[in-house]
Amino acid sequence: MSGGRDTVVLPCAGAGTRLGLPIAKELLPTGPGRVALDHTLDLLAPHGDRLRLVAVLGPGREATARHLTARCADLGLPLALCSQDVKLAESTGAVLSCEAWWGPATAVLLPDQILAHPAPHAVGDLLDLVGAGHRAAFLTAAENDPHRLAVDGALRLESAADHAWPQVEDFADKPGLEQAGRFNAVWFAYAFARGPGRAVLDVLHRATLRQPFGPEGIAPLLGAPTLDVGPFTDLGTWPSLAATITGSVL
Secondary structure (H helix, E strand, O other), rough: OOOOOEEEEEEEEEOOOOOOOOOOOHOOEEOEEEEHHHHHHHHHHHOOOOOEEEEEEEEOHHHHHHHHHHHHHHHHHOOEEEHHHHOOOOHHHHHHHHHHHHOOEEEEEOOOOEEOOOOOOOHHHHHHHHHHOOOEEEEEEEEEOHHEEEEEEOEEEEOOOOOOEEEEEEEEEEOOOOOHHOOOEEEEEEEEEEHHHHHHHHHHHHOOOOOOOOOOOHHHHOOEEEEEEOEEEEEEHHHHHHHHHHHHHH
């Protein structure tokens, strides 16, 4: 199933119980005729000739499936829908659930994150980094707020004269306030090559589940190049939800 196209994985299987929403976060209104998911699809629109989208769905996501099917048909973007393995939790479990669909390069975007300043070439540039031989790469936003770093996918990036891009020197998922000072960025999306994909996902999955890392630690992520895409909203908190919904009705 992998074929020659690069893949974008969109995890849409979360139950949303933490916020108690009546609808999936990806379908929250963000403007007239627009929902959160549309912002992600906008990032893929310029790359329909090289991508396929794989949406990993959970129970009760029929409305999400319908929205994706209609929008991808309009964009000419190949779409596959698959179910998340119940034994594999979280967004990283969704990515592992669709391993058969991974492409030569695979990018992962979360459907409840919205860039403040849309970057139409960002996804293509991210996949190009992997295509150039890097095992992983990230789209990131600089961050110095310890409260944001404490509850997000946190990175420490370092720049060097002999590197074209800032590189990952440390990583943690929701490191907490005590450890937040180690980091200076949060990730918006990531991508990985098919060969080392399992090793990269093992690190991300263990971090998400608060499990000990394997013998390599976070080595599969170290040195990964990064591209800054500016600030973004994560709809996983009530303050960001309130700001987004209020803005959509003004």
